[in-house]
Amino acid sequence: MPAVTERASLFRLAAISMVLGPLPAVALDLVEVVKRVENSVVRVDTDAGLGSGVIVDDRGFILTNYHVIDGARRSTVTLRSGKVLEARGYLAVDRLRDLALLKTDEFARPLAIKIAARLPAVGEKVAAFGNPKGFSFTTSEGIVSAVRAGNEVMAIIGQREYAILGYAADATWIQTTAPISPGNSGGPLVNMSAELVGLNTWSFAGQNLNFAISLSDINRLLDRKLDGAAPKDLATLRGRRGRPTAPGARPEEFKLALPTGRVFSFDIFDTSGTDIFRTLDSTDVDTVVIRHANGALYAAAGQLGGVLHGLTLALYENREPMVYINYHEGRRHGILKTWNEAGELKLLAQYVKGRRYGFACYFEKGNLAMISQYKNDELEFLQLMDGYKPLQGFASEAQANENSRAHDLLKQLGEYEELLKKNEAAFRKQIREFEIEKRRALATQLAPEKRRRIQERIDRQNAQRNGFFRDLDRAAKGR
Numbered sequence: 001m002p003a004v005t006e007r008a009s010l011f012r013l014a015a016i017s018m019v020l021g022p023l024p025a026v027a028l029d030l031v032e033v034v035k036r037v038e039n040s041v042v043r044v045d046t047d048a049g050l051g052s053g054v055i056v057d058d059r060g061f062i063l064t065n066y067h068v069i070d071g072a073r074r075s076t077v078t079l080r081s082g083k084v085l086e087a088r089g090y091l092a093v094d095r096l097r098d099l100a101l102l103k104t105d106e107f108a109r110p111l112a113i114k115i116a117a118r119l120p121a122v123g124e125k126v127a128a129f130g131n132p133k134g135f136s137f138t139t140s141e142g143i144v145s146a147v148r149a150g151n152e153v154m155a156i157i158g159q160r161e162y163a164i165l166g167y168a169a170d171a172t173w174i175q176t177t178a179p180i181s182p183g184n185s186g187g188p189l190v191n192m193s194a195e196l197v198g199l200n201t202w203s204f205a206g207q208n209l210n211f212a213i214s215l216s217d218i219n220r221l222l223d224r225k226l227d228g229a230a231p232k233d234l235a236t237l238r239g240r241r242g243r244p245t246a247p248g249a250r251p252e253e254f255k256l257a258l259p260t261g262r263v264f265s266f267d268i269f270d271t272s273g274t275d276i277f278r279t280l281d282s283t284d285v286d287t288v289v290i291r292h293a294n295g296a297l298y299a300a301a302g303q304l305g306g307v308l309h310g311l312t313l314a315l316y317e318n319r320e321p322m323v324y325i326n327y328h329e330g331r332r333h334g335i336l337k338t339w340n341e342a343g344e345l346k347l348l349a350q351y352v353k354g355r356r357y358g359f360a361c362y363f364e365k366g367n368l369a370m371i372s373q374y375k376n377d378e379l380e381f382l383q384l385m386d387g388y389k390p391l392q393g394f395a396s397e398a399q400a401n402e403n404s405r406a407h408d409l410l411k412q413l414g415e416y417e418e419l420l421k422k423n424e425a426a427f428r429k430q431i432r433e434f435e436i437e438k439r440r441a442l443a444t445q446l447a448p449e450k451r452r453r454i455q456e457r458i459d460r461q462n463a464q465r466n467g468f469f470r471d472l473d474r475a476a477k478g479r
Contacts, residue, residue, distance in 0.1 A: 027125075027192045027193065028192055028193065028194060029192075030127060030139070030141055030192075032194070033127055033190060033192060033193075033194045034127070034139050036194035037113060037127070037129060037188065037190055037194050038080050038129070038137060038139075039079070039080045039081075039111050040054050040055045040111055040112060040113035040188070041053075041054055041055075041080060041129045041130065041137060041187060041188060042054065042055060042062060042077045042078060042079055042080075043077070043078040043131045043136050043137070044062070044064050044068050044069070044075060044076075044077055044087075044102070044186060045075065045076045045077075045078065046068070046069055046071075046072035046073075046074065046075040046076075046234075047072055047073050047074055047075075048069075048070070048071040048072040048073075049068070049071075049072075050131060050134060050183050051064055051065060051067075051068030051069075051130075051131070051183065051185045051186045051187075052064065052068070052129070052130035052131050052183065052184055052185060052186040052187030052200070053068070053077065053102065053186045053187070054113050054129075054186075054187065054188040054196065054199070055107070055111045055112050055113060056101075056112055056113060056115065056196070056222065057112050058106060058107045058109075058110055058111060058112045059106050060085075060088075060103050060104040060105050060106045060107065061091065061101055061102075061103065061112075061226075062077055062087070062101070062102040062103070062104060063099070063100075063101055063102075063186070063199065063218065063221075063222075064099075064100050064101075064102060064185075064186030064199075065098045065099065065100065065185045065186040065199060065201055065213075066093050066094065066095050066098045066099055066100045067098055067185060068100070068185050068186045069090065069100050069102070069234055069237065070237070072234050072237075073234055073235050074086075074087070074234065075087035075102065075234060077102065077104050078136070079111070080137055085104040085105055086104065087102045087103065087104055087234070088103045088104060088105075088231045089102070089103055089230075089231030089232045089233050089234060090102050090103065090231060090232055090234060090237070091103050091226050091229050091231055091232075092221055092224055092226060092229075093237065094217070094220070094221050095166070096166070096167055096168035096171065097167065097168055097171050097213050097217040097220070097221070098167065098199075098201050098202075098213055099199065099213060099217065099218065099221045100186075101221060101222070101226070102231075103231035113188060113190070113194075113195075113196045114193075114194065114195045114196065115195060115196045115215070115218075115219075115222075116191055116193070116195035116196060116197045116215055117195075118215070119147055119172075119174070119197060119214060119215055119216065120144045120147075120174065120191050120197050121144065122144050122145070122146055122147065123143055123144060124143065124144050124191060124192070125141065125142075125143055125191075125192050126141070126142060126143065126144055126174075126176055126178055126189055126190060126191055126192075126197065126198075127139055127140065127141050127142075127178060127189070127190050127192075128140045128141075128142070128176070128178035128179070128180050128184060128187060128188075128189050128200050128210075128212075129187045129188050129189075129190070130180065130183060130184035130185070130186070130187025130188075130200060131183045131184065131187070132180060132181035132182065132183045132184045133181050133182060133183050134183055135183070138184075140178045140179045140180065141178055142176050142177035142178030142179065142208070142210075143176065143177050143178075144174055144175070144176055145175040145176060145177055145208070146175040147172065147173070147174055147175070147214070148172070148173050148175055149169075149170065149171075149172060149173075150162070150167055150168055150169045150170055150171035150172070150173065151169040151170070153173055153211075154169060157204060158287065159287065159289065159300075163289075163297055163300055163313075165202065171213065171214075171217055172213075172214040172216050172217055173201075173211045173212070173213065173214060174189060174197065174198040174211065174212045174213075174214050175209065175210070175211055176189065176198075176208075176210050176211070176212060177208040177210070178200075178210060179208070179210070180200045180203060180210050184200045185200060185201060185202075186199060186200070186201075187199070187200045188200070189212040196215070196218070197212075197214070197215050198212030198213060198214050198215060198218070199212055199213050199218060200212050201213045254266060254388055256371065256383070256390060258371075258373060258381050258383060258393070259381060259393065259395070260373055260380055260381050262359075262373055264359055264371055264373075266348075268350070268358070268359060269335055269337060269348045269361075287300055287301070287302060287303075288300070288301045288302075288303055288427075288430055288431050288434045290314075290426075290427070290430050292317050297315055298314060298315060299312060299313065299314040299315070299323075299427060300312070300313050301313075301427050301430070301431060302327070303431040303434065303435065304329070305435065306431060306432055306434075306435030306436075307327075307329060307330035307428075307431065308327035308330050308424070308427060308428065308431060309327055309328060309329060309330070310326065310327065311324075311325075311326055312324075312325050312326075312327060312427060314423065316341050318341060320339060320341055320342070320343045321337075321339045321343070322338065322339060323336075323337070323338050323420070323423065324336070324337040324338075325337070328353070330428075331351075331353055331354030332351035332354055333351055333352060333353055333354070334350070334351060335348075335349075335350060335351075336348070336349040336350075336351060338420070340365075340366075342366070344363065344365060344366030345361075345363045345366060346362075346363055346416070347360070347361070347362055347363070347413075347416065348360065348361040349361070350374075355374075355376050355377045356374035356376075356377050357374060357375060357376060357377075358373070358374065359371065359372070359373055359374075360372045360373075360374060360413075362409060362412070362413050362416075364412075367386075367387050368385045368387055368388065369384070369385055369386075369409055370382065370383065370384055370385060370406075370409045370413075371383045371385055378397075379396060379397040379400070380395075380396075381393060381394070381395055382394045382397070382400045382406055382410075384403075384405060384406060384409075392405075392406075394406055397410070
């Protein structure tokens, strides 16, 4: 990946070092830490997935990651005792630091975790709590590898990757070796005094590269005046919904067997953060960043030799996702996902070397309207849908076009495809300009060296020619 010029300033690094203090005065063994912390840890279940959380106030305040409730309409909180509470809504969120504060009923006895007074020191032991892969109330141990500013992380992993995460450049991250997995998100990271120092948030592709949003960012959220605030319905959140949701249905459990013998599942289109980083993990792919007229990020496109190659992501001006797509040597190859400006899914499709090959799903206002199966761009089956309810099916495009509803959806899909092609044309133009500018810059950079080599070659030729004539002159004079 090309180097990112924006890096953490010395002032920012100094500011972080100022809040780093000595090791906590009272260090406990891990068994005692677990005893003190485990009743503060909760499991957060939503209609969009699973995560973790931690009780920070006995009035029913549950701290978790924003992405745990992103796309959810309802949520429950399970205590270590097994008691299940309904989340009444959220009190506050901070998308740029991936934080959310949920509200449940007050607790009958003290359960809130103790919050640390300062960030942990590098090398200090920490423990991560949560529900990895659904294994509820799991503990893992590690050390603090580093404490990093967001723009420092951006400089290391690349501007595009950090843009995918969607986090603030001034966020503070605790890098730790404490193992975490999907489901740990939102669970507490604690020091050996059983105090909250961070919230487990994300992992980078590699060994023991785990990150927790830090105490300083958590305090920024908790310091808001929330006393007496009424919780807001989760449905009012406008987040980045990676999967469709519907009342009474869990998309990850939805499967539909088609007459072709293929079984459709949304798992085909699931693209987690780890998958994204794996796709981006290529040192020979450059990133082209394209911006809207107002300066907001529009797209981050992978390119190789002036053609689309790798992952391309695009955002609307309101930062809602627009397009997620993979290219190989200029052609669509892999998963395509698109959304409308409200953050609702519009199209999911599979491609192989530029051709539709596999499933494609088309949505109307976030409602699943059609599932189709393709082979080399040829429609093999079209299934009309009403959300998760199958309607009429058609074994060919000709049959589908005889049905007014199917015909209308295919027409809409065709028009939408033309719109996507216009976006791709804009990407390609930007990438060609990027490649031309890069080659010009390289030529300018190499120009002095090129001139030096040319001059050396001329000097060698002149020396050889002069030597030849000297030898002739000596021979003629009999020397």
